[in-house]
Amino acid sequence: MTTCGEFLVKQLEAWGVDTVFGIPGVHTVELYRGLPSTQIRHITPRHEQGAGFMADGYARVLGKPGVCFIITGPGMTNILTAMGQAYADSIPMLVISSVNERARLAHGNGYLHELPDQRGMSAGVTAFSHTLLSVEELPAVLARAFAVFDSERPRPVHIELPLDIITACAEHLTVRPRVVIERPTASAAVLEHAATLLSSAARPVLLIGGGCVGAHDQVQALAQRLDAPTALTINAKGLLAANHPLLLGSNHSFDPVRRLVKDADVVLAIGTELGETDHDIVFDQNFCINGQLIRIDIDAEQLMRNHTPTLAIRSDAAAAIEGMLGALEHRQLNTERAGASRTAEVRRELDAEQQSWSNYRQLFDTVLEVLPSARFVGDSTQTVYTGNHLVNTKGSRRWFNSTTGFGTLGYGLPAAMGARLADPTSPVICLIGDGGLQFTLPELASAVEARIGIVVLLWNNYGYGEIKHYMERRDIQPIGVDIYTPDFITIARGFGCVAERAVDFQHLARLLSDAPSDRPMVIEILQATPFHP
Incomplete structure (x- = not known):
């Protein structure tokens, strides 16, 4: 008999998972039954928080979800900090935990590793948390998780399997191919509007965030086309070369960069929260945008946080930039911008500071x-x-x-x-x-x-x-x-x-x-x- 736990690892392997981080326990051993028949590598940390951080580092490098197997109770409480870090930085992570048998849920009888509500506890650090109440739910719930990783703002997902579900028969389930959902893209009209604002700007500035890590070539082309001084958040480092004449580095909290942004007539911010850990590490709330602000982000809510834009564009970063480059192709740019010289002056001031x-x-x-x-x-x-x-x-x-x-x-x-x-x-x-x-x-x-x-x-x-x-x-x-x-x-x-x-x-x-x-x-x-x- 193929159990639900065995089917799970087969489905994960089919969808590209090659590494799992976890510490086996009496409540998760049945998740491990099927691992030897796959090519999935298992890494054993010394603490579940370490498992989450390992999965985070793995995911940041490859852009695909880090996967953890975690026991109910202390395993979940231990990994929550790592999930919080991944949630804050938009990192894909799949946390699969056990939970007590369905008949024992929420009774408070003192069963091993019992918690009143694991899903409620993880709600603030996940895109969603789901308790599997039948074997038949598993394929659809996994598909939902990978939909988050592929086509939304990526964040941790938690799926908990009751002990009697892990061992239940899954002979009737079939491993499915992975369906990748297309990421959202902006309309031609809104990109034309953005191109109009940017082409007429005399002092544009480009703010690039971690949401652009998969758009290396597009970011380089956009910075060059706009001739705009470009600041990268910490998670966007490397999208412009160190010697690029338009690179301001990750120095948003230094006065020379802040003055440049404050003086800009148009600021284009792509894939960045515009939050304090990137733009205000001195915590003085003096990072100001006085000009028109164009924001591009895959998360509609984030478009309206921290700094309200003149123009908000919900889109995948790479797709939006490609569309904007097309809209800018035949436009004449304002000749006053002198991006390289403006950048060079700021870099001289930064070097002195x-x-x-x-x-x-x-x-x-x-x-x-x-x-x-x-x-x-x-x-x-x-x-x-x-x-x-x-x-x-x-x-x-x-x-x-x-x-x-x-x-x-x-x-x-x-x-x-x-x-x-x-x-x-x-x-x-x-x-x-x-x-x-x-x-x-x-x-x-x-x-x-x-x-x-x-x-x-x-x-x-x-x-x-x-x-x-x-x-x-x-x-x-x-x-x-x-x-x-x-x-x-x-x-x-x-x-x-x-x-x-x-x-x-x-x-x-x-x-x-x-x-x-x-x-x-x-x-x-x-x-x-x-x-x-």
């Missing part, structure tokens, strides 16, 4: 000199905060971290593992601090077990240094931030990693060159070294 970050710049230059195709996956730590502004990558999906959206600690290590599993051909640098690493430190064992070769660049300032400085600036006596710092080198070696402490940039370069491909290398950088300004 960022002079104090020369050590961080040298740090990233050293890494990229040794590993020019590196992908950076970051936590909330000082190297990430500065790198968000200093680093411009070659291609998209090569710089992402948890400082956007939800802003969780502990993300960097497991997400870097997921990124490496998604693309084993590119070196992965995990940027993390000593505080954040202690959130998910046991995942080093998972990486060794799965033979995942990443570089963990550990920035050690002996505590929650950024929060300590924030407290001091606000005249609050620092409490709870000078935490005990363990011997990370000994711990990492105990897990089976290679681990060394870098003493200077030259030493760092040598360590990077020697990083193994089958296990993590932890490189610790102490505060009292030449690395720290």
Whole structure:
């Protein structure tokens, strides 16, 4: 007999799932029965939060959903933080959990792993959550989940299977081909309207967000056609080359970029929330758009959040840009715009403001000199905060971290593992601090077990240094931030990693060159070294 659990993994494999992250438990073992008969790879984290972060990193690199198998109760509560980060950053994630038998649901009798309402608990971090009450529902519910991933704003989906459904007969079900729904596109009329506004603009500015990561060529062509200074959000890094004459970087919170945006007569924002973690990290609410605002987004509600547009266009980013390029093809642009010179002036001002970050710049230059195709996956730590502004990558999906959206600690290590599993051909640098690493430190064992070769660049300032400085600036006596710092080198070696402490940039370069491909290398950088300004 083919059980529902066995049918599930066959259907997932048929729809392109090649990796599942999960920790087997008594409530999920029947989901594992069918795995050996598929080509799906299973990765075992040391905590369900790690499973979610791994799935997140995997999904960001490939653009396809990361899949998790999670037990009912504590498994679900543990993964919710990771789902929150994925929800905030529009990352596709499929969380499949168990739940108690249908006859035991919502009784409160104290059954193993019982929760009153798992679906209600996950509602705020999912596109939808569904309890499977019959085997026959499974194909349609999976199809709904992949419809979200393919054609809407991608976000986590949670499907829970009661224990008696997992083991129920599914002999009568047939594996279906995947039906991909076309993403929404804008009308020719609204694109012509946008083209009219943009062609007459004297000082246009282009704001590109993570919703454009699949539109690399289109973004490049649009920036060039509009001759518009272009700012990229953190999740959009790499859509313009580092030396592109129109690139402003990811510096929306710096005054030179803010003045440029404020002075723009037309601002075109595509695939960006226009939220504070990209545009106002100083939290002063001084990112202003005074000119006409054209917004393009796949999410209709998001079009009306944060900054109300003059013209709102609900569409897939790539399709909208292609349509707009067509509408602009025979139009004469306003000759006053001088995009490259306006961009160059702002970049000179930014360089002057960022002079104090020369050590961080040298740090990233050293890494990229040794590993020019590196992908950076970051936590909330000082190297990430500065790198968000200093680093411009070659291609998209090569710089992402948890400082956007939800802003969780502990993300960097497991997400870097997921990124490496998604693309084993590119070196992965995990940027993390000593505080954040202690959130998910046991995942080093998972990486060794799965033979995942990443570089963990550990920035050690002996505590929650950024929060300590924030407290001091606000005249609050620092409490709870000078935490005990363990011997990370000994711990990492105990897990089976290679681990060394870098003493200077030259030493760092040598360590990077020697990083193994089958296990993590932890490189610790102490505060009292030449690395720290």
